Amino acid sequence: MRPAAGRIACGEDVWFDGAAGRFAPPERRRVGLVYQEYALFPHMTVRQNVEYSRERRADEYLARLGISHLADARPDRLSGGERQRVALARALARDPKVLLLDEPLSALDAHTKVDVRGELQELLPSLEIPVLIVTHDFEDAATLAGSVGVLVEGKLRQLASPADLVSRPSDPFVASFTGANLIHGHATVDGDKTHVRTSDGATITFPELLHGDVVLAVYPWEITISTAPPPDSSALNSIHGTVKTISELGHRARVTLGSITAEITAESLRALDLRVGRPAYASFKATGTRLVSSSPVSEA
Amino acid sequence: MLLPIVAIFAHTSPGHLVDQLSNPVVTDALEVSFKTSVIAQLLIVALGTPTAYLLATHRFRGHSAVITLVELPLVLPPAVAGVGLLAAFGRFGLLGSTLDAFGVHLPFTQSAVTVAVAYVASPLYIRQAIASFEAVDANLRSASRTLGAGPARTFFRVSLPLARAGLIAGLALSFARGLGEFGATIMFAGSLQRVTQTLPLAIYAEFDQDFDTTLAMSGVLVLISIVLLLGLRIGLTWRTGSNSRRSAFLYGPSISN
Numbered sequence: 001m002r003p004a005a006g007r008i009a010c011g012e013d014v015w016f017d018g019a020a021g022r023f024a025p026p027e028r029r030r031v032g033l034v035y036q037e038y039a040l041f042p043h044m045t046v047r048q049n050v051e052y053s054r055e056r057r058a059d060e061y062l063a064r065l066g067i068s069h070l071a072d073a074r075p076d077r078l079s080g081g082e083r084q085r086v087a088l089a090r091a092l093a094r095d096p097k098v099l100l101l102d103e104p105l106s107a108l109d110a111h112t113k114v115d116v117r118g119e120l121q122e123l124l125p126s127l128e129i130p131v132l133i134v135t136h137d138f139e140d141a142a143t144l145a146g147s148v149g150v151l152v153e154g155k156l157r158q159l160a161s162p163a164d165l166v167s168r169p170s171d172p173f174v175a176s177f178t179g180a181n182l183i184h185g186h187a188t189v190d191g192d193k194t195h196v197r198t199s200d201g202a203t204i205t206f207p208e209l210l211h212g213d214v215v216l217a218v219y220p221w222e223i224t225i226s227t228a229p230p231p232d233s234s235a236l237n238s239i240h241g242t243v244k245t246i247s248e249l250g251h252r253a254r255v256t257l258g259s260i261t262a263e264i265t266a267e268s269l270r271a272l273d274l275r276v277g278r279p280a281y282a283s284f285k286a287t288g289t290r291l292v293s294s295s296p297v298s299e300a
Numbered sequence: 301m302l303l304p305i306v307a308i309f310a311h312t313s314p315g316h317l318v319d320q321l322s323n324p325v326v327t328d329a330l331e332v333s334f335k336t337s338v339i340a341q342l343l344i345v346a347l348g349t350p351t352a353y354l355l356a357t358h359r360f361r362g363h364s365a366v367i368t369l370v371e372l373p374l375v376l377p378p379a380v381a382g383v384g385l386l387a388a389f390g391r392f393g394l395l396g397s398t399l400d401a402f403g404v405h406l407p408f409t410q411s412a413v414t415v416a417v418a419y420v421a422s423p424l425y426i427r428q429a430i431a432s433f434e435a436v437d438a439n440l441r442s443a444s445r446t447l448g449a450g451p452a453r454t455f456f457r458v459s460l461p462l463a464r465a466g467l468i469a470g471l472a473l474s475f476a477r478g479l480g481e482f483g484a485t486i487m488f489a490g491s492l493q494r495v496t497q498t499l500p501l502a503i504y505a506e507f508d509q510d511f512d513t514t515l516a517m518s519g520v521l522v523l524i525s526i527v528l529l530l531g532l533r534i535g536l537t538w539r540t541g542s543n544s545r546r547s548a549f550l551y552g553p554s555i556s557n
Contacts, residue, residue: 026442041440052444090447
């Protein structure tokens with residue numbers, strides 16, 4: 001696909017320039033591309049795949065990715081994780097200026113995925129070239145990337161480190177992408193604090209002064225669940241509701257209460273004897289609540 | 301399916317069949333058939349492969365119209381194809397005078413047999429070739445490009461090897477069709493012994509003269525077809541032997557020599 005206009009360059013190399021009418025065909029751009037399904041050549045051995053780009057350093061890359069023992073195997077005999085390592089070795093043997101990984105983990109089963117993610121986490125920083133990863137999974141992005149750009153319908157919503165995306169999401173989409181609960185409500189100033197009346201009918205406190213329609217974000221791990229009402233305090237927000245779903249994974253459990261999802265330990269899930277359909281309270285610190293959207297903003 | 305073939309060999313003793321091979325009508329027909337078939341198939345592969353590759357990998361305006369055009373000889377009655385070729389390349393045909401100016405006279409020559417065979421048999425190869433190239437994952441081609449290979453290298457290192465089994469299968473079909481060609485050849489090239497009389501034409505010519513010769517030639521054609529088919533299968537097994545899981549056109553490792 002050729003863009004209609006604009007300019008794409010990598011360092012000194014201009015790959016596309018609409019105004020100057022320049023277009024570098026793919027073989028002339030030094031990009032290492034790892035496809036989602038790896039696109040290994042099925043009629044070649046692993047070594048032939050890695051040697052395809054005419055670089056005579058196949059052995060070095062096979063060794064570096066720990067696949068020297070597979071050099072003479074055909075791709076159809078390899079596991080998903082092995083295929084990905086071959087695809088990486090092949091892309092790196094081309095001596096690229098930038099490495100692109102298209103959904104590197106989506107073709108793997110859940111178990112392999114965690115292993116491969118660990119391998120990538122080790123490998124990528126050692127490459128000394130920029131690596132661009134496309135993913136739909138925030139956890140993958142947060143594990144592998146130093147800087148994450150959130151794209152929605154072709155527009156960049158926010159570019160920040162994973163930690164900054166979590167602590168300061170720029171809008172409701174980014175907040176929800178990073179895993180936050182979104183609470184919609186209407187804010188009114190009451191003395192030296194702000195009360196937000198949520199769409200569920202609860203009232204919560206927000207530490208900054210503002211009024212109007214707002215969207216607040218709270219992360220699941222910042223929420224505690226209790227069956228007894230928590231102490232009434234302006235520093236602690238609580239929302240009353242019935243438990244809708246409980247899903248346990250290892251020693252963590254996710255509990256949804258109304259529109260709020262909380263992440264608690266499996267231990268406290270047992271201690272509280274939570275069951276679907278029973279009433280409970282979700283509480284979180286007022287200071288842990290982030291404002292992600294407000295309209296109209298008006299500082300009182 | 302087998303009955304007519306068995307009948308041919310039941311009627312002719314192997315000794316008589318071999319005797320007939322020295323009959324000049326048979327040897328001449330064999331030579332004409334062999335020469336024209338080989339040249340026609342070379343033409344089909346040389347022109348048909350790039351055409352099929354282009355049609356399989358590119359979508360452009362008029363794409364399906366071109367495909368229909370390429371497949372047209374397949375649905376055309378062979379006699380009509382022959383008349384068409386005559387109307388195009390004959391002395392008073394569309395291109396006849398142009399060719400005449402260059403001193404080229406096509407109809408009723410051995411080249412006319414080649415053209416008729418190539419025209420009628422080409423769709424069988426091209427159709428199969430398009431399908432084989434389409435079956436190669438487009439990502440493999442673009443992966444090849446990102447690895448620094450240009451379009452030509454991508455074609456020879458990736459597309460061609462992966463489509464090869466299908467191309468050979470298509471060639472076998474096209475060869476068999478070309479070898480049996482009758483209608484278009486007799487209209488466009490006539491049936492002149494030593495020049496344009498191919499095996500099927502000779503069979504027809506000898507039919508009311510000497511039924512034994514007819515049977516012998518039929519036997520020869522059957523044998524050629526069987527040898528051709530087996531040869532292709534052996535070739536396929538041998539060349540893709542290490543690539544165990546491609547079985548579109550070969551069955552098992554029972555053939556070994």
